[in-house]
Amino acid sequence: MTHDHDPALRPTPAQTEAALNPPPGRTGGDLVVETLTGLGATTVFGLPGQHALGMFDALRRSDLTYVGLRVENNAGFAADAYGRITGEAAPLLLSTGPGALTSLAALQEAAAASAPVLAISSQIPSAGLGGGRHGYLHELPDQAASFRGVVKSVHTVRTQSQIPSAIAAAWKSALTVPHGPVWVEIPQDVLLDGTSLPVVTALDATPEELVPRPELTAAAADLLSKAARPAVIAGGGVVRADASGKLLALAERLNAPVVTTFGGKGAFPWEHPLSLQSWLEDRHTTDFLEDADVLLVVGSGLGELSSNYHTFKPRGRVIQIEADLGKLESNHPALGIHADARPALQALLETVDERTDEDAADRVREVLGKVRDRIAAQELTLEQNVLASVRRALPAGSPSFWDMTILAYWAWSAFDAKSPNTMHSAQGAGGLGYGFPAALGAAAADRTRPVLAVSGDGGALYSIAELATARQYDLDVTWLIVDDGGYGILREYMTDAFGQATATELTRPDYVALAESFGVPGVRTTPEDLETDLSNALDRPGPSVVVLPAVLRMFAPTHLA
Numbered sequence: 001m002t003h004d005h006d007p008a009l010r011p012t013p014a015q016t017e018a019a020l021n022p023p024p025g026r027t028g029g030d031l032v033v034e035t036l037t038g039l040g041a042t043t044v045f046g047l048p049g050q051h052a053l054g055m056f057d058a059l060r061r062s063d064l065t066y067v068g069l070r071v072e073n074n075a076g077f078a079a080d081a082y083g084r085i086t087g088e089a090a091p092l093l094l095s096t097g098p099g100a101l102t103s104l105a106a107l108q109e110a111a112a113a114s115a116p117v118l119a120i121s122s123q124i125p126s127a128g129l130g131g132g133r134h135g136y137l138h139e140l141p142d143q144a145a146s147f148r149g150v151v152k153s154v155h156t157v158r159t160q161s162q163i164p165s166a167i168a169a170a171w172k173s174a175l176t177v178p179h180g181p182v183w184v185e186i187p188q189d190v191l192l193d194g195t196s197l198p199v200v201t202a203l204d205a206t207p208e209e210l211v212p213r214p215e216l217t218a219a220a221a222d223l224l225s226k227a228a229r230p231a232v233i234a235g236g237g238v239v240r241a242d243a244s245g246k247l248l249a250l251a252e253r254l255n256a257p258v259v260t261t262f263g264g265k266g267a268f269p270w271e272h273p274l275s276l277q278s279w280l281e282d283r284h285t286t287d288f289l290e291d292a293d294v295l296l297v298v299g300s301g302l303g304e305l306s307s308n309y310h311t312f313k314p315r316g317r318v319i320q321i322e323a324d325l326g327k328l329e330s331n332h333p334a335l336g337i338h339a340d341a342r343p344a345l346q347a348l349l350e351t352v353d354e355r356t357d358e359d360a361a362d363r364v365r366e367v368l369g370k371v372r373d374r375i376a377a378q379e380l381t382l383e384q385n386v387l388a389s390v391r392r393a394l395p396a397g398s399p400s401f402w403d404m405t406i407l408a409y410w411a412w413s414a415f416d417a418k419s420p421n422t423m424h425s426a427q428g429a430g431g432l433g434y435g436f437p438a439a440l441g442a443a444a445a446d447r448t449r450p451v452l453a454v455s456g457d458g459g460a461l462y463s464i465a466e467l468a469t470a471r472q473y474d475l476d477v478t479w480l481i482v483d484d485g486g487y488g489i490l491r492e493y494m495t496d497a498f499g500q501a502t503a504t505e506l507t508r509p510d511y512v513a514l515a516e517s518f519g520v521p522g523v524r525t526t527p528e529d530l531e532t533d534l535s536n537a538l539d540r541p542g543p544s545v546v547v548l549p550a551v552l553r554m555f556a557p558t559h560l561a
Contacts, residue, residue: 022195022198025194026199028160028186028190028193029054029191030062031163032167033059033062033064034199035164035167036118037062037063038164039168039171039205041091043066043082043091044093045075045078046075047070047095047099049099049138050137050138051096051124051138051187052093052096053191054192067444067473070465070466071465072102073104074433074465074466076105077434078438078441080109081442081445082441082445083110085446086445088175090117094119096124097138097143098138099121100185101146104146104150105431107150107181112429113429114177114180114237116180117174117181118174119147119151119183120184121184123187124136125188151182152174152180152182154183155167156184157185158190160195168203172206176208177207178237179240210343211339211343212321212339212343216336217351220335221348221351224254225352227355231258233258234259236261236264237340237341241341243341246341247267247298251268253352255356257363258274258276259279259285262280262413266422276367277413278413280306281305281308283308290313291316293316294317295316295317297318297321297322297334298344299322299323302331303331305427308559314332318335320336321339378555378556380555383553389527392531393535397449400451401451401454402423402425402454403425403436403456404426404434404456405455405456405458405488406484406489408425409489410555424438432462433462435453439479442477449476450478451475452538455482456483456484456487456488457484457486458486458488460511467518467520470518470542474542476541477543478537478545479543481548482548483508483547483549483550484551485505485551520543520544521537521540522544524547525546525548526548
């Protein structure tokens with residue numbers, strides 16, 4: 001029996017010519033950028049370093065767009081945001097040792113938030129590998145070991161012929177649900193040595209779809225169809241799977257109220273009659289969810305922030321759809337369905353019965369009314385007005401990136417994201433410095449709309465150097481810095497716990513003058529003028545800084561009672 005070859009696998013005449021007569025002057029670095037191009041990458045982030053120069057030299061011979069940040073951690077945050085916005089694996093080019101290690105906090109955030117990042121680092125020369133102490137610059141006994149507990153997968157290259165396959169395998173890993181960061185490392189000499197290998201053309205690294213087992217979705221559909229008080233918690237997995245439309249259809253068919261986690265902002269329409277919005281740090285919401293006789297959790301592991309700090313104790317049956325196997329039933333017993341949100345919700349849509357429930361919308365209004373009354377009793381008008389001003393100033397389709405700061409904690413619960421995949425924060429790992437460099441990555445991904453970054457003055461000091469990046473690449477990011485003179489939320493936590501705060505107060509620069517020294521327009525605003533000043537900054541092309549001196553307070557927690 002004979003088998004015909006797939007015509008799609010046959011090389012074109014141009015590919016054959018390139019294979020037989022590769023252009024001169026290519027190195028292992030060219031194999032890296034050719035592989036990235038063949039996989040479909042268009043933009044790369046990073047910083048050059050001595051061992052990585054072979055990759056960076058090859059960039060000038062490629063069509064890849066390079067965005068260079070000033071700190072490796074910030075480059076990682078930019079790649080993270082690029083991955084969240086585009087759904088592509090964002091290449092992050094790094095150098096050995098200190099450069100590589102500086103990216104760890106950003107890669108932890110990407111892992112926690114399931115953002116696809118393809119980190120490619122150099123290594124010391126091959127002769128120094130193996131754990132010996134040869135004294136090479138940037139030498140680590142086992143560099144990859146520093147990343148194994150953070151990234152999804154580690155891919156080690158030792159020869160030039162391994163480069164395309166290793167990067168393709170890493171690309172596939174990064175884009176296999178749950179998405180996440182991956183690590184590839186290549187020795188300096190492998191990158192610098194000349195190569196006679198054929199030019200790398202298109203590669204197939206298509207990730208496999210994670211579909212649910214039919215007996216599980218059948219059981220879930222039966223439970224939901226017969227439920228008296230069903231409810232839904234929608235997490236970031238719904239947003240990443242582009243499954244918000246299917247979630248809406250299912251919720252309406254079941255007449256089931258929906259609350260979104262902070263990572264799932266925008267997964268369900270904010271003003272929908274069945275929307276409980278995102279008030280997860282509220283006891284009224286917690287009580288409502290605990291009373292559900294069947295609770296569908298989609299794309300969330302019900303971790304600390306999604307469970308009102310683990311005070312949520314469901315009394316009914318839980319159905320959990322989760323792509324990350326390690327999160328399945330990790331916090332609550334459930335009918336666990338290991339699947340991506342989109343095919344799982346589609347399977348439920350095809351099998352659930354329509355439910356009538358004339359009281360569902362009334363119950364939602366009652367809960368939201370209790371939440372409003374609770375907040376209104378705490379005299380937090382300033383905080384609510386500031387957040388409302390930001391919402392009015394930000395165009396509906398523009399993405400926003402929030403650092404770990406009090407205004408962001410308000411936004412987690414009270415900000416209408418308007419649509420999926422537009423509000424992002426560092427609440428996955430919780431590190432400072434995310435907002436501004438992440439916004440730069442988003443602006444590099446889509447230059448058709450302005451991007452908002454929000455930081456406190458403490459978080460802003462992590463990212464000041466990236467004002468140079470914003471100016472160099474003319475990235476359309478408006479940076480709102482809420483200046484309260486220190487680490488505001490830690491000040492509040494310590495004062496509540498110990499009666500006074502320690503190590504929370506900061507000497508900081510004149511942010512407007514500092515921005516202007518980088519050639520970036522800056523303005524100091526007030527709560528009353530914030531909407532106008534922020535709107536003007538967002539309307540003006542290119543980077544800008546808006547500084548709001550204000551001491552904001554958090555609403556009272558409900559998990560401590």
